[in-house]
Amino acid sequence: MSVSQLVQEAYTGLKSLVIGLGVTGKAFCQPGVTVIYPKEEVDNLASFRGHVELVGKEDDPAVPRCVACGACVKACPSNCLTILCPVAAKEGEEGGPVKMGPAPQKGSKTPGVVIVDFSLCSLCGQCAKTCPVDSLQFSDNPYMVSFDRKDFRIDLLARLRRLAEQ
Amino acid sequence: MNPEVLLHLDHPLTRLVLGLVCIFAFIGLNGLVLVWVERKVAGHVQLRPGPLHVGPHGLLQPLVDAVKLIGKQLVAPAGSDKILYWAAPLLAFAPATVCFLPLPFDPNLAPMRLNLGLVLILAFSGLGVLSLILAGWGSNNKWGLLGAARAVAQSVAYEVPLLLSVMAVALTAGSLDLYEITAKQGAWPWQWYGVKNPLAFFIFLVCAVAETNRAPFDLPEAESELTAGFHTEYSGMGFGLFFLAEYANMIIVSGVAAALFLGGWQGPFLPGIFWFLVKVYCLLCFIIWLRWTYPRVRFDQLLNLSWKWLTPLALLDFALVVIVAGFGG
């Protein structure tokens, strides 16, 4: 390799190094792009898939549209939904305590217990898609933290009632 | 005050002990400040704020980190050589302390005037490699061993151009005492040896970055290749001492560069120590800037750079200096 080629190589090498320093130097002077939580928060949470929640009826927001058909429970890949509704009493047992069984149950059109286990959920949306009455939607609460696993078994009926009061 | 006490103050041993105490304090404080500066520079280069929450603008973060490191359990891996394993961090730290003595902070603040200050610094900084080898071998870890082997070749390779560039400047100044070399330069940039001999300055900077194992030459501790290389098995205070020693080494080479090439304490209007610290910190910020910009060189490219490029250039520079000195008288 001739001397002139070596000098050329050294020159291009050094020039690329200096240009690189220029890029990082310019970035140093720019303001940061970090959103410093909790002083600031991101602003595009409306489309974020949080855990599923029930949709209330238009005339009575505390009552869900759910008809306890059990389609969402069957559609879920991870078995995270639990919907219990009153079991029709057998003949001779009328008047006794109401037993709850998994939806669907004959004669039952409203759910008694709706629980989603968020620790199993993969946010695929099959439950919301399969619901025939559009009773499930994604909430937009990403800041779910807890010290206890039980907090992730979310009681959706209680949540709907709480949100309807607001 | 009792005149006898004043006499003792002027005793060389007293000055030495006082100097060492000041140096320990200086290294400790500077270690904390440099950690903060590095993390802040890294953050802003990467478009993020760096430490922010501990203290105002994260200023207390290094202190808290130091407390955390001291509080950790001192663990040595099974099968490691206990003596070598625990001697390595101490051996990394000790030479750095000694090398601070000849640095010319201010013409009036000399803990020990040596006419061979430069040689002392170069000799003791060579001891730093020994600690890397002991750490790598004593950890009983193959990754550490690879890191140690790389460190040896790297240090040996970059000593030669470093010495040559330093000798060129020493020849121009006619002395190996850092105080005299600084005194021979002037207050303004065109009187500095860095401007009169830019090739030596450039070679010294590259070799300094390589000797202190800083990116882009941080192969012995290559984080993404060797899972932390020679200090893989260290946690807690052992790691803390290596860290502190690395920053101390950085300050030493920046101090030598400031003294040799940037005029040391010389500067208009303000006292000498202020200018020396400003120059040292500018160089430190530059070295930190380099780390966050470039990828790592490969091992054989590292050695190529030293033996095939820097050493011939340093020899050429030395020859030129000899010729110019011969003509100029």
Added chain:
Amino acid sequence: MQAFDPKTLRGDLSAARFEPGPTEDKLILSMGPQHPSTHGVLRIMLELDGEYILRAEPILGYIHRMHEWMAEQKTYMQFMPNMGRVDYLHAMAWNWAYAGAVERLSGIEVPQRAEYIRAAVTELNRISSHLLWWGAYLLDLGAFTPIMYAFDDREMLLDILQDVTGSRLTYSYFTIGGVYGDVPDNFASRCLAFTRQLRSRLPMYRDLVTDNVILRGRCEGIGEMDVELARRYGATGPVIRGSGAPVDTRRAEPYGVYNRFDFRIPAYPQGDAMARYMVRMDELETSCDIIEQAVANLPDGPITAKVPKTVKPPKGEACFAVEGARGKIIVYVRSDGGPKPYRVKLRAPGFSNLSVFCELSRGTLLADAVSILGSLDLVIPEIDR
């Protein structure tokens, strides 16, 4: 605690098969499952002479999650979220491959609007995968800042995809017969703004990284493979395009509406890590072209075909191939007429790409092995499935 005794230590089975006993002057190193540069839990047994690699053998299985078995236990639609988790970086391509296989088996025709949306979001996902690969590759090589710049660019892209799908990484946006939900009204304008922004950032990437002399030294001439070697091992995607063969499933076996788009297939003949790097950087621009064409011609219409609630394809088998960010993804579905698949086979491009590594790394330095691994763009969960 017992001291280490090299004569009695057997190591685990893979290590014992690689090298049964202690060696005289060669170092046996396990670039173990925990390593910063193996991009997942990949274990590579290395035999080193100093720093030169004499033998290399990858050991897989540390993240085998039995996706194909799960497919036999779930219904067709219940399996869709799994496809987002196989290769989380290009989840849309795996979604498409599975949905396409089931649609081909059932004879379902996807509406045009859904096809255009599928193309646009898959290309957006490809850009995000390549940007992450670029940042992670440079992190392996020791440069700590480009990954942050790449992630800054990805934020704009992930915001667009979040508004469309609701997720930022493991998308399960495709359904059998279309897509899950319609795109918002500002989708086209946001995509165009993003492609404009990305194109303006590419010169900065070139200045900081591609032209950098240190990076060129780490990538040029490293891991040279000729086309024959790539074909023998079945390497696809940027790995084979970096050896000169412009093989791309989007051109060779067009699916969806790709035959209506005009895009360039980048190929570089050198076959080294730098060529693969340049192929992926050029693919960023190709994907921008496709996105611009797709959102400009987005037709109106339904976003999903009429499909029964429980999909029951007729008895038979079907294959569907898709060009993923890492190579050719093939999903084979075999149905026995019931609601659950009889067999689903996932062909991961990373598996074939990784097998080239043994031959490529022979005789190279350890640092080069890291560079080669990074240039192959492996995602280990995809390899192990």
